[in-house]
Amino acid sequence: MIQNLTDHDREHLQEALGKSGQKVTPQREAVFTVLLAQRDHPTVDEVFHRAREVMPGLSLATVYNCLETFVGCGLVRQVNHERESTRYCPNLTPHAHFRDKATGRVHDIELPPEVLKSLRSILPPGFDSDVVEISFHGRAQAKDSDPSN
Amino acid sequence: MIQNLTDHDREHLQEALGKSGQKVTPQREAVFTVLLAQRDHPTVDEVFHRAREVMPGLSLATVYNCLETFVGCGLVRQVNHERESTRYCPNLTPHAHFRDKATGRVHDIELPPEVLKSLRSILPPGFDSDVVEISFHGRAQAKDSDPSN
DNA sequence: TAATCAGTTAGAATGAGTCTAATCCGCAAG
DNA sequence: CTTGCGGATTAGACTCATTCTAACTGATTA
Ligand SMILES: [Mn+2]
Ligand SMILES: [Mn+2]
Ligand SMILES: [Zn+2]
Ligand SMILES: [Zn+2]
DSSP, X not given: OOOOOOHHHHHHHHHHHHHTTOOOOHHHHHHHHXXXXXXXXXBHHHHHHHHHTTOXXXXXXXXXXXXXXXXXXXXXXEEOOTTSOOEEEOOOSSEEEEEETTTOXXXXXXXXXXXXXXXXXXXXXXXXXXXXXXXXXXXXXXXXXXXXX | OOOOOOHHHHHHHHHHHHXXXXXXOHHHHHHHHHHHXXXXXXXXXXXHHHHHTTXXXXXXXXXXXXXXXXXXXXXXXXXXXXTSOOXXXXXXXXXXXXXXXXXXXXXXXXXXXXXXXXXXXXXXXXXXXXXXXXXEEEEEOOOOSOOXX
């Protein structure tokens, strides 16, 4: 269920952490593995429970710490919808999020560069933005199953 | 500072509440007045303190209740940025939000229909969305003062 | 008048997230 | 080897926005 990291992914982790002067630890590797194994935008709690299956001593505090670290070095994005618990997403391509009203599930929606550009173009002069978050809320057809890997 | 509602605005309030079987109360009128008087996306607490200046007995619980009611009948939008306190916006035209990293202030960004349409067009078939939230985060030139009324 | 009912109110409860202080552990110096 | 250091981990306390609860108010209706 929770395979190991591929060499590529371990290298990605290593490099991103290294660039901000931090190390790969077993806990960080476990948490990162969980994020890549099932790309369903888990909450901290979900990450915690999944990671524990493979590292029973892992603490919730550490999961918070790891995720914060990953966000800090750009390995992972936070995803918020209204005031629900924060979710985490390892998809680094520009994309929007769609939250299914019925199931609560969050889906990635690819964001073509020209749409992103037209969006940025609505900013009046003087406004300079690093980050744009786009989130849809509505109903999605079943389409089943999980968007792993 | 906190003028009264114009006839038009009072009618708007009355009608929207009426449509969902609710009444105009002094508390609701005070809270709505506060929202219209200074359109700076106040938090619940800010609304609370402003409204108290004009209605000292008003409780925080009631401010929460009024705002929830307004959201429910479409008089007001909630605005969330990451996990900060929810803010409230009486601007019902389609618009995005820009949060200034430096000041924390939230600005309305007009959203032209064609941009909105191009955004909706990125949804794959089977995804049907009521609501799109767009929020920018970055730096805005001073541009001073408040966007009241 | 008495019953009803939406709205208001204070305060308790909730829960995601943050903070703190103790412990752990890999590594480098002695 | 031993020791000391510093980052990482850990449990549990704490925060604070929001939600919940139960009592109260005041207008309207029977
Ligand atoms: Mn890569
Ligand atoms: Mn109007
Ligand atoms: Zn995503
Ligand atoms: Zn707004």
